[in-house]
Amino acid sequence: xxxxNDIAAKLGVSKSTVSKALNNATDxxxxxxxxxxxxxxxxxxxxxxxxxxxxxxCILVANMDYDTPNQFGYDIVIGFKQMAEPEGWxxxxxxxxxEFQRLTPYGVFMMEHGYQAAFVMGFSxxxxxxxxxxxxxxxxxLYDNYVKDNPHVASIGCDSQEGFxxxxxxxxxLGHKKIGLISGPLDSYILKARYNAYLNALNKYGxxxxxxxxxxxxxxxxxxxxxxxxxxxxxxxxxxxxxxIRAISAITECIDxxxxxxxxxxxxxxxxxxxxxxxxxxxxxxxxxxxxxxxCGYYAMTCLLNQVPIGSILLRAPLIxxxxxxxxxxxxxxxxxxxx
Amino acid sequence: xxxxNDIAAKLGVSKSTVSKALNNATDxxxxxxxxxxxxxxxxxxxxxxxxxxxxxxCILVANMDYDTPNQFGYDIVIGFKQMAEPEGWxxxxxxxxxEFQRLTPYGVFMMEHGYQAAFVMGFSxxxxxxxxxxxxxxxxxLYDNYVKDNPHVASIGCDSQEGFxxxxxxxxxLGHKKIGLISGPLDSYILKARYNAYLNALNKYGxxxxxxxxxxxxxxxxxxxxxxxxxxxxxxxxxxxxxxIRAISAITECIDxxxxxxxxxxxxxxxxxxxxxxxxxxxxxxxxxxxxxxxCGYYAMTCLLNQVPIGSILLRAPLIxxxxxxxxxxxxxxxxxxxx
Numbered sequence: 001x002x003x004x005n006d007i008a009a010k011l012g013v014s015k016s017t018v019s020k021a022l023n024n025a026t027d028x029x030x031x032x033x034x035x036x037x038x039x040x041x042x043x044x045x046x047x048x049x050x051x052x053x054x055x056x057x058c059i060l061v062a063n064m065d066y067d068t069p070n071q072f073g074y075d076i077v078i079g080f081k082q083m084a085e086p087e088g089w090x091x092x093x094x095x096x097x098x099e100f101q102r103l104t105p106y107g108v109f110m111m112e113h114g115y116q117a118a119f120v121m122g123f124s125x126x127x128x129x130x131x132x133x134x135x136x137x138x139x140x141x142l143y144d145n146y147v148k149d150n151p152h153v154a155s156i157g158c159d160s161q162e163g164f165x166x167x168x169x170x171x172x173x174l175g176h177k178k179i180g181l182i183s184g185p186l187d188s189y190i191l192k193a194r195y196n197a198y199l200n201a202l203n204k205y206g207x208x209x210x211x212x213x214x215x216x217x218x219x220x221x222x223x224x225x226x227x228x229x230x231x232x233x234x235x236x237x238x239x240x241x242x243x244x245i246r247a248i249s250a251i252t253e254c255i256d257x258x259x260x261x262x263x264x265x266x267x268x269x270x271x272x273x274x275x276x277x278x279x280x281x282x283x284x285x286x287x288x289x290x291x292x293x294x295x296c297g298y299y300a301m302t303c304l305l306n307q308v309p310i311g312s313i314l315l316r317a318p319l320i321x322x323x324x325x326x327x328x329x330x331x332x333x334x335x336x337x338x339x340x
Numbered sequence: 341x342x343x344x345n346d347i348a349a350k351l352g353v354s355k356s357t358v359s360k361a362l363n364n365a366t367d368x369x370x371x372x373x374x375x376x377x378x379x380x381x382x383x384x385x386x387x388x389x390x391x392x393x394x395x396x397x398c399i400l401v402a403n404m405d406y407d408t409p410n411q412f413g414y415d416i417v418i419g420f421k422q423m424a425e426p427e428g429w430x431x432x433x434x435x436x437x438x439e440f441q442r443l444t445p446y447g448v449f450m451m452e453h454g455y456q457a458a459f460v461m462g463f464s465x466x467x468x469x470x471x472x473x474x475x476x477x478x479x480x481x482l483y484d485n486y487v488k489d490n491p492h493v494a495s496i497g498c499d500s501q502e503g504f505x506x507x508x509x510x511x512x513x514l515g516h517k518k519i520g521l522i523s524g525p526l527d528s529y530i531l532k533a534r535y536n537a538y539l540n541a542l543n544k545y546g547x548x549x550x551x552x553x554x555x556x557x558x559x560x561x562x563x564x565x566x567x568x569x570x571x572x573x574x575x576x577x578x579x580x581x582x583x584x585i586r587a588i589s590a591i592t593e594c595i596d597x598x599x600x601x602x603x604x605x606x607x608x609x610x611x612x613x614x615x616x617x618x619x620x621x622x623x624x625x626x627x628x629x630x631x632x633x634x635x636c637g638y639y640a641m642t643c644l645l646n647q648v649p650i651g652s653i654l655l656r657a658p659l660i661x662x663x664x665x666x667x668x669x670x671x672x673x674x675x676x677x678x679x680x
Contacts, residue, residue, distance in 0.1 A: 148502065148505075149656070151656050151658070159652075166489070299639055303639050306423075308639070309656040310654065311499050311654045313643075314650065
């Protein structure tokens with residue numbers, strides 16, 4: 001384990017300068033402080049005094065809203081705090097831009113603020129800190145992201161495979177054979193996982209896998225407009241969506257085009273956002289229990305803080321059947337949807 | 341939620357008789373007590389009074405030894421208790437035969453003893469209670485077993501896929517191309533998982549999958565004797581084993597046959613039992629950190645007891661490189677091992 005002496009020796013500065021930097025004293029230059037913190041992180045220095053003084057955690061959020069109850073991240077933050085606060089932790093929730101991540105290394109940021117562990121939400125594979133998570137020694141829990149082989153980093157999320165298996169089983173029972181997928185682009189760990197879960201679920205139930213049944217696109221409304229008619233032309237009678245937002249956009253698109261959901265087309269979302277019940281028809285979807293996800297994040301962190309090197313925790317992903325799914329439509333006997 | 345009245349009505353007995361049975365009073369017949377408990381379980385009755393009085397958990401063990409430090413289950417039990425006892429739980433560790441499971445349903449057993457949750461170790465798919473785990477409403481954590489869709493049951497274990505990926509990567513770096521598997525029969529969830537992990541790992545590294553490189557058998561010594569020469573004849577230069585015990589039996593077999601480990605054949609175990617370091621040569625193996633597994637079992641149980649419906653927790657499975665693996669042998673240039 002590196003000591004203050006090691007840091008001082010490496011930088012050729014005095015022990016007291018290092019000590020000042022590590023304790024956020026104001027009488028050294030910002031530049032020197034940063035160099036010392038970076039070196040401390042690099043050498044694997046652990047600031048034990050700081051850690052014992054305060055129990056401080058942070059929730060780091062990128063690309064995700066969490067301010068109001070209707071936003072995806074809101075309940076996750078609540079669930080995490082419900083478990084962590086009674087155990088005496090102070091928790092800061094911090095939104096992060098890519099810009100900020102590029103300017104300050106993760107390890108330096110954590111040491112600067114005296115955070116002992118982080119719960120990380122919403123990061124895409126393009127976020128700069130992802131690279132640092134591969135090697136960090138700070139207990140770090142990632143929601144819907146995964147880093148292999150690092151015993152200090154754990155992953156939590158809903159079991160996409162279980163969810164899609166339940167969704168496809170439900171559709172198969174209703175007589176559907178051609179099942180499509182409309183999803184965001186595969187630049188995130190979780191969308192790749194859901195894409196694979198879709199393929200595995202079709203495979204499990206002996207259904208045809210056909211790339212023409214799949215639509216990937218960044219922009220929600222645009223890709224809905226493009227893919228709904230395309231998939232119907234292919235004879236697809238039911239579509240799984242990577243998110244409720246996309247599924248609900250598809251319901252709107254179907255109304256505009258006089259396509260009846262579920263009589264002409266069955267639609268299944270993923271998330272079970274509050275808005276899912278208010279859709280017309282109410283959306284059949286795979287639930288992510290977000291309060292439970294937040295709690296789960298805290299349990300995973302407790303494991304890491306107690307040197308139990310877990311890799312992942314998967315939460316159950318039940319299918320909530322509402323009214324956007326129904327029996328396979330009669331038009332499918334003729335191959336493609338008639339009125340396109 | 342069912343009440344004492346519901347149980348009494350269903351059986352046509354008085355409320356006080358039901359109450360006696362649920363409180364283990366001695367003045368009713370054993371037969372009546374059992375019928376009442378079975379009905380209580382069937383109706384989903386929860387004995388809240390009992391639950392509040394005492395914090396009681398059980399560890400249920402089948403097909404696994406745990407009495408002495410060298411036995412596989414020992415450290416798992418220790419790890420579990422290290423987490424659970426400081427939180428005020430009383431823990432009974434109970435070995436179970438199939439016979440006992442057939443005579444007493446799981447739910448009845450748990451209610452009879454006032455256990456609020458169970459940690460289940462070593463069960464095979466043939467153990468009678470496995471069926472009940474699919475539908476039970478009692479928080480139940482399974483080590484190395486999995487039940488789908490039941491939010492009251494969670495699974496914990498080491499990440500076989502991560503372990504086998506690391507093992508195959510290590511062998512590929514050493515130049516090996518034909519990698520075999522010797523495993524117990526696929527009548528357990530975990531051996532099926534390891535079998536699939538083996539296939540996936542070969543696939544990931546672009547290696548040949550060949551059923552002649554695989555040996556499955558119940559009896560350790562017998563299957564080692566059969567498969568070591570068979571796999572060498574096929575040109576296999578490295579073998580993964582489902583357990584350290586099998587890998588160590590293979591080392592012994594190789595000594596008897598004048599096959600040098602690792603110069604003629606590389607061997608990798610799974611478990612990292614204390615005995616792995618004492619083998620000659622010391623065994624390269626995938627570690628199951630058993631203290632951490634026990635702790636993990638308790639964390640999973642805490643999740644279930646707090647209505648966080650996790651499905652699984654996977655622990656990291658690091659590769660511990662010792663001396664039973666080495667560079668691909670020169671004999672492999674000629675296809676099969678010469679002296680068989």
